[in-house]
Amino acid sequence: xxxxxxxxxxxxxQKVILVYEGDFTQETTKSILSMAERNLDxxxxxxxxxxxxxxxxxEALQNIVRxxxxxxxxxxxxxxxxxIFLISRDDKQYSVMTGxxxxxxxxxxxxxxLDDLNSKDKEGLKEMYKEIIKNTQISEKGGAGxxxxxxxxxxxxxxxxxxxxxxxxxDFFCLxxxxxxxxx
Amino acid sequence: MDIxxxxxxxxxxxxxxxxxxxxxxxxxxxxxxxxxxxxxxxLEWIKAYGAxxxxxxxxxxxxxxxxxxxxxxxxxxxxALEDIKGMKILWYFHDDDEDMEExxxxxxxxxxxxxEFKTY
Numbered sequence: 001x002x003x004x005x006x007x008x009x010x011x012x013x014q015k016v017i018l019v020y021e022g023d024f025t026q027e028t029t030k031s032i033l034s035m036a037e038r039n040l041d042x043x044x045x046x047x048x049x050x051x052x053x054x055x056x057x058x059e060a061l062q063n064i065v066r067x068x069x070x071x072x073x074x075x076x077x078x079x080x081x082x083x084i085f086l087i088s089r090d091d092k093q094y095s096v097m098t099g100x101x102x103x104x105x106x107x108x109x110x111x112x113x114l115d116d117l118n119s120k121d122k123e124g125l126k127e128m129y130k131e132i133i134k135n136t137q138i139s140e141k142g143g144a145g146x147x148x149x150x151x152x153x154x155x156x157x158x159x160x161x162x163x164x165x166x167x168x169x170x171d172f173f174c175l176x177x178x179x180x181x182x183x184x
Numbered sequence: 185m186d187i188x189x190x191x192x193x194x195x196x197x198x199x200x201x202x203x204x205x206x207x208x209x210x211x212x213x214x215x216x217x218x219x220x221x222x223x224x225x226x227l228e229w230i231k232a233y234g235a236x237x238x239x240x241x242x243x244x245x246x247x248x249x250x251x252x253x254x255x256x257x258x259x260x261x262x263x264a265l266e267d268i269k270g271m272k273i274l275w276y277f278h279d280d281d282e283d284m285e286e287x288x289x290x291x292x293x294x295x296x297x298x299x300e301f302k303t304y
Contacts, residue, residue, distance in 0.1 A: 048282070
């Protein structure tokens with residue numbers, strides 16, 4: 001039973017506001033958003049920062065929903081559907097973090113896309129956004145291919161990511177998006 | 185023609201398209217699970233309206249938030265409005281919401297319709 005206390009201490013140390021682990025759907029997305037929003041409201045956070053955090057949360061959550069539905073159909077194992085979402089707050093910033101399994105053969109392309117995003121400045125990201133929105137079609141899963149670009153634009157910071165090895169076919173994709181609490 | 189009236193929810197916007205009373209408005213939050221499905225009736229309504237449009241149309245967007253999948257569909261809506269004569273977009277944003285203001289400016293650069301920016 002000690003892990004309860006350990007988990008609690010780890011969350012306090014990392015200043016985690018909210019964590020969700022499990023199956024991700026539009027319904028869970030709405031519940032998570034409403035809990036996180038209530039927390040932001042009660043903390044009296046500045047409204048423009050609240051909006052940015054909300055924005056990043058939606059894209060991060062919907063990314064997992066779309067990705068895990070794809071994974072679930074493919075593998076059917078519990079492992080392949082389970083993901084994690086957390087949000088933390090310290091004096092300087094909010095961090096929206098996600099983790100979900102992805103197939104190893106997708107890692108190289110995803111790394112390239114994220115590195116490409118991180119190499120761009122504000123103007124470069126804006127051009128990229130306009131280019132994609134003009135040419136994209138909504139995928140079967142409902143995505144527009146704009147989620148990461150939007151997270152980078154709204155946060156104004158580089159997207160941090162690592163891939164942790166899981167098994168022969170999967171890595172665990174960890175993403176961290178920071179949103180500064182200091183007003184520009 | 186029929187009025188399109190969709191009541192907003194926590195993840196879909198309020199939509200009122202009423203030719204007779206000259207009210208054309210999308211407002212609230214837009215982050216539906218399936219944005220293409222959600223906006224389909226809106227696009228169909230606009231297509232029908234295009235064949236019998238009023239002399240002037242002020243189309244209002246007063247969005248608090250939209251996700252990226254909705255932004256693609258908003259561009260589709262704007263593209264459908266582009267072909268209608270006398271069209272003007274009223275783009276509302278909260279007075280401290282620079283991101284929403286910038287989003288409107290970007291849309292205005294992607295379509296050939298006059299935009300008027302307003303704060304609320």
